[in-house]
Amino acid sequence: MSDLKIEGYEFKPGFKGMAKDTGSDQTMFKGVHWGKAMMWIFLLSDTFIFSCFLISYMKGRGSTIIDWPNPSEVFGLHVFGVDVPLLLIAIMTFVLITSSGTMALAVKYGYEKNKKMCGWLILATAIGGLTFVGMQAFEWGKLIHEGVRPWENPFGAPQFGSFFFMITGFHGTHVSIGVIFLFIYAYKTFAGHYDEGKRGWFTTMKGDYVEIEILGLYWHFVDLVWVFIFAFFYLW
């Protein structure tokens, strides 16, 4: 934020600067949009939700009497006569991480007021997210077909099914909500709502390209959470 200028306020670098900003009037985070600050704090709270889920999962997995199923077998795919462990998950993860990249580019083009590029990149992100949710639905279907249920599991501890469906379901809900908003934002970008500052349908607040960055924060967070879920469920 070196290019940020505030009338009558002199920025200082490093820790001293942070202390000065904190001790100053009006705002603590200089030049930060209200909505952006809100999203950061919401994500902190959401981090606690996912942490509670994952810690409960560790505790549950640690205290079952029946063995936990081997993830490489349960999540493996049988393609062209070969068993490939974690194939689907690898593709899913790749798609989701890529969509984070397109999201970041969308934010960049948004701030450059390049409506067209920005809109297409948001759309690409939305499609990436949709693909992810689709593949997750396929994986759920496969496991359900094999007899895994939230309350039982033919491969071992029933808690495997409980935690798997609950946590991936909760994360998948996050992705789905993100996808819905991405489609709405893509429409709004193409329609030029952010250029002309058109007021939102519900919130009545003026549109601004910063909204894309705020949605981007959420999207990156959802990706980051997936990395943890991936590590805890598929690699442990």
Next chain:
Amino acid sequence: MSEDFNDNKTIQAQSSEAISGGGSGIATDADYVRPAEVADQDLYHGHSFITKWIFCQDAKVIGVQYFLLATFTGIIGLILSWLMRLQLGFPELVPFMTAEHYYQFVTMHGMIMVVYFLTALFLGGFGNYLIPLMVGARDMVFPYLNMVSFWSFFVAVGVLLASFFVPGGPTGSGWTLYPPQAILEGTPGSGWGIMLMCISLILFVAGFTMGGLNYLITVLQARTRGMTLMRMPLTVWGIFTATVLAMLAFPALLVGALMMSLDNVLGTSFFMPTILKAGEVLEYGGGSPILFQHLFWFFGHPEVYIVALPAFGIISDLISVHARKNIFGYRMMVWAIVGIGALSFFVWAHHMYVSGMNPWFGFFFATTTLIIAVPTAMKVYNWILTLWRGNIRLNTVMLWCLGFIVTFVNGGITGIFLGNVSVDVPLSDTYFVIAHFHMVMGIAPLMVIMGAVYHWFPLVAGRFLDEKLGKWHFWLTFLGAYSIYFPMHYLGFIGVPRRYFEMYDSPYVTSAVGMNEFISLAAFIVGAAQFILIYNIIKTLKTGKPAGHNPWQACSLEWLTPTVPPEHGNWGDRLPTVHRWAYDFSVPGAKEDFITQTTPPSEVAHTKVEKT
């Protein structure tokens, strides 16, 4: 729609004026406050009845809505406590009272009072009304989200109360909702009741998150010119820190409620161990009931401070205004609030000393618990030192403040008993615990609420509440509450267990019976005394003495709005500019015994006011 919004002409005018200090009088360099960083807030002004009073985006109206709904729910909690006391004091007097009903009333009373009454009232009610006014903002930063927050709370309350009318009734598992019994047959409300409770809690958390984001960002990013964090009234500090706690603690409750719903509805076994029931093995198995206790208390302990910190903040302001003295050790008070907030995340397992955990954990949690007593005691000393040699106005507000300090010290001391493992184990699950937490997080915060109502009613309604009725209300509540909870400590020492429907022929029955009757009678009187306030409010809304501007001669911004009660947008054309903290009372040399936050230094240069 465009006529619904402010035009932004005022902002330019304001920032060009700012360079010269603005306002009337002789501006000097000392009066300089740098210009506004962000443009004036863009507000939606409702015109119809629905947008002005029902789906309203004005934080003040939302605050009042929260206040009224929380009070309504609180009255239901009060009636439930009466029913419980009827059973305990005079068993078999109420014909419909069975053991099942008793447990349901205990559970609903606890949950309603802690979450739907105190939390909603302090954060939703006082937070919404006071934060924007006290930091000099036009409104909360996200008014629409704020409105949705209240209506989520409304639906949450609806779902909670609906559980009285479903098959099996509300859950009777105690407000801690411990599994496995919460969802096993035999516990009242094990099917529908617990499900609606979990749904209601999830809705409450969702709604609260929306409100909480508003409170935090308004304090962090929407203060007026000159309002630094260290010039904010302690009320704002208390509510702000409590909101931070809530944002980090409610996730654990959400996750716990969600997992328990799945155990209940889908038959998963997150919290359910292998259970033998009447010789038959249930479908459940392999889960950990202790996990729920950890999740619950990771929420539950910070929850105590979510209620207590706003109370600490508000009481500091009330004492300072009505003792006409600056709050003693303002910075210490702020750091104590923040410190208590941080520590509250490391003490949760002191609620679980008897759960069979490793004794070393008990040692750790006892230590952290006792450390919390340090900042808390600092606050009590500072309140007393604020009163010391103050010019005390012994009005109703001050009475409630004094009542709070005494009650809080009382409950705090029994907390030190219970924080120690070796003392807690024999006292665990007795009436001593009931007495402790009702004193410290029931009656004490309630006294703050009452004081705050008498203090801020002139702002909200423009009229004073009746002092005579107020004093009756105070003395009946104060003496009555002590009559209820003091004997309960004794009941706990002789070993009367909590949550028992009846004492039957226990050996301590002779001394406990008379005491239980006495407590019940006191409880009926205290409960009835609360209706004095409601009568007082209804009566004085029309006929009370008009309050006018700044009736208490306070320094803080909420009293300095151009109109009383403040209108939507709070500040008219110009936002206030702040030059000092909110506690410049009785400054030597000053014309009056208070200097408002907006008074520029050049006007009070001849006084002994200190730079804040």
